[in-house]
Amino acid sequence: MWDALWINASLATMRDGRYSSIEDGVLAVANGRIAYVGPRADLPIAPERAASFVHDARGAWITPGLVDCHTHLVYGGSRAREFEMRLEGASYEDIARSGGGILSTMRATRDAAVADLLASARIRLDRLAAEGVTTCEIKSGYGLNCDTELKQLRVARALEASANVAIRTTLLAAHALPPEFSGRPDEYVALVTEEIIPAAARAGLADAVDAFCEHIAFTPEQTARVFEAARAHGLNVKLHADQLSDLGGAALAAHHHALSADHLEYTSEAGVAALARAGTVAVLLPGAFYFLREKQLPPIEALRRHHVPIAISTDCNPGSSPTTSILLMLNMACTLFRLTPEEALAGTTIHAARALGLAEDRGVLAVGRRADFALWAVASPGELAYAMGANPLVSVVRGGR
Ligand code: DI6
Ligand code: FE
Numbered sequence: 001m002w003d004a005l006w007i008n009a010s011l012a013t014m015r016d017g018r019y020s021s022i023e024d025g026v027l028a029v030a031n032g033r034i035a036y037v038g039p040r041a042d043l044p045i046a047p048e049r050a051a052s053f054v055h056d057a058r059g060a061w062i063t064p065g066l067v068d069c070h071t072h073l074v075y076g077g078s079r080a081r082e083f084e085m086r087l088e089g090a091s092y093e094d095i096a097r098s099g100g101g102i103l104s105t106m107r108a109t110r111d112a113a114v115a116d117l118l119a120s121a122r123i124r125l126d127r128l129a130a131e132g133v134t135t136c137e138i139k140s141g142y143g144l145n146c147d148t149e150l151k152q153l154r155v156a157r158a159l160e161a162s163a164n165v166a167i168r169t170t171l172l173a174a175h176a177l178p179p180e181f182s183g184r185p186d187e188y189v190a191l192v193t194e195e196i197i198p199a200a201a202r203a204g205l206a207d208a209v210d211a212f213c214e215h216i217a218f219t220p221e222q223t224a225r226v227f228e229a230a231r232a233h234g235l236n237v238k239l240h241a242d243q244l245s246d247l248g249g250a251a252l253a254a255h256h257h258a259l260s261a262d263h264l265e266y267t268s269e270a271g272v273a274a275l276a277r278a279g280t281v282a283v284l285l286p287g288a289f290y291f292l293r294e295k296q297l298p299p300i301e302a303l304r305r306h307h308v309p310i311a312i313s314t315d316c317n318p319g320s321s322p323t324t325s326i327l328l329m330l331n332m333a334c335t336l337f338r339l340t341p342e343e344a345l346a347g348t349t350i351h352a353a354r355a356l357g358l359a360e361d362r363g364v365l366a367v368g369r370r371a372d373f374a375l376w377a378v379a380s381p382g383e384l385a386y387a388m389g390a391n392p393l394v395s396v397v398r399g400g401r
Contacts, residue, residue, distance in 0.1 A: 002028040002035045002051040003400060009057035012381040013037060013365040014064050017309065017346040019381055027062055029371040032400040037365050060394050061381055063345065064363055065134025065372030066326050067352035070262050070283050072172070072317035073128075074121040074155045075142045077108025079318040092292050092320065093244070096216050102142065102176040105318050109142035109152065117155045118162075124316060125163045127324035131391055132374035134398045136165050137313075137356055139210055141172030144188075146196045149173045153205040164398055166372075168356045170238060171200045174211035174218050174226045189222045193229035201233035207357070208236040208259060213249040220252050227256040236357055242266040243288070254278035260311065260355040265289065265296045272299055276306035281355040283311045284339075284347070286332035287321035300337055310339070311355045312347035330385035341385035371400035 011025035026043050028036035028051055036043070036050075047054045082095050082104070095101045109117070121138075128136055138156035143149035153169050160167040173196045174189065181188035200206040209230035213223040217240075227237045236259050241249025243263035250271030253261035261267075261275055262283035275282055282303050288294075303310055312333045315321035323329070326348055333344040353363025362370045375394040378384060383392065 002030040004029050004053040004055060005036070005047055005051035006055045006057045006062065006375075007040060007047050009060055009062045009375070011037060011365055012061060012063045012345065014346055014349045015364050015366060017350055019342055019345070021381070025062070027365065027373065029397070029400040032371055034365060034367055034369050034371050037367060057375055060375040061378050062365065062373050062375050063132070063381060063384070064349040064365055065374055065396060065398060066132045066348045067135045067356065067358075067363055068128055068133050068313050068316070068326055068348070069137050069260070069311050069352040069355040070139075070285060070313035070315050071137060072139045072141060072315070073124045073136075073324075074117055074138055074140070074152045075105050075109050075318055076112035076117060076120070077105055077318065079105065079322070082319065093216055096176075099179070101319055103179065105142045106144050106176070106178065110145070110148045114151060114155060117152070118158060121155060121159060122163060124324045125159055125165055128314070128316070128326060129163060129165050129396070130393065131325060131327050132376070132393050132396055133165060133326055134372040134374070134396060135168065135353070135356070135358070135362060137168045137170055139170040139172040141175030141210070144173065144176060144178035146191075146199055149196055150200060150203060150205060153200060157205065164396075166398065168207045168358075169205060170208045170210045171197065171206040171235075172210040172212070173197070174223065176212065176217055185218065185222060189218065189225055193225055197226070197229045197233055197235070201235060206235055208238050210238045210240065212240040213247055213252065214240070214244055215247070216244070220247055220249070223249075223252060224256070231256070238262065238355075242271065246271075250275050254280050259357050262313075263288065264298045265294055267299055269299065269302050272302040272306050272308060275308045281309045281311050281351055283313055283355050284333060284337060285313055285315040285321060286329055286336050287323045288315045289336060290332055291321050298337060300339065309351040309354055310343060310347050311351040312339070312344055313352065327384060327391060328388065331388040334385050341382040344385045345381060372398050
């Protein structure tokens, strides 16, 4: 006997990154894992005899639970005022150089009590969960000192117990240069590699290490040092690469066998080829592209030609992508980047799971995978990307519950 089973559903299994649909399908779970996926006609016995609970999906589409593989959703303060400044003519880089931007969120995050960080992040995470997100990655990067980076990671981990979402944590201490190290970036990088990474690894608080490789942040050489320290502590790496300019970030990430290279607006064809060879996932962030009114599109055609898996994520953060809607990102991936709705859904399921090193565990509807899935009141899975601003979620199952 299985624990539970869903009938009267259409299944978008997302095997091989395609819908791989099953009409009139059955999905069964046992011990928190998917125990059966297939057409009802192939079920050898009556549903009531196969499982303790039989749920009628009433014609809903079932997809894998959505995976938001790139967020910065634990932070203090708000940057609504900077949005206004940008509309009065200042650029994102101008604001960053004048001590606003990431550094204004750093100050608010350093000052914030743990309980307040938890409460504000919980609201954002609940909004993602309300759109079918069952796994969410959360980065630090607004502490920029050891105590506050670890505080952010602890808050991120604590969210898993309170919200119905699985959390992966990423240490992003190399996000910006904190003011106390002004003019001494290499000394800050040494703090990251010699103190912060070892402390996060010792405390078991980080699943991966990320860095921001950009003119307004860290050079490729400094990024490489961060990656070497991460590897020395047994941690995976990811990179904010080629978002505002081409510093060869994608190739650098590939060279270090990063799980993912993220943003990629300015990535060259050579960078794309390097990602393909390394098996690194390209994570595209249409919310940041939209909110910063970027003009340079990521190299979609080259990514397709080189068969680089493409993930889509919210980049939920206070400065460049203050969104908590993964469904809006599906739409924007299609309207702004010209992905197909099928590619966009693959980008928030199978490929997003891979970007977190969870490819074997979740992101598709297949026997043995974690029983994370969402039921949607849609007539076809393409509607998830199509109906901008709608939320057709009916219910969500995480770990079989
Ligand atoms: N790139 C981004 O888009 C975010 N971080 C990064 O490295 C922006 C973070 C912020 O502005 O607070
Ligand atoms: Fe980001």
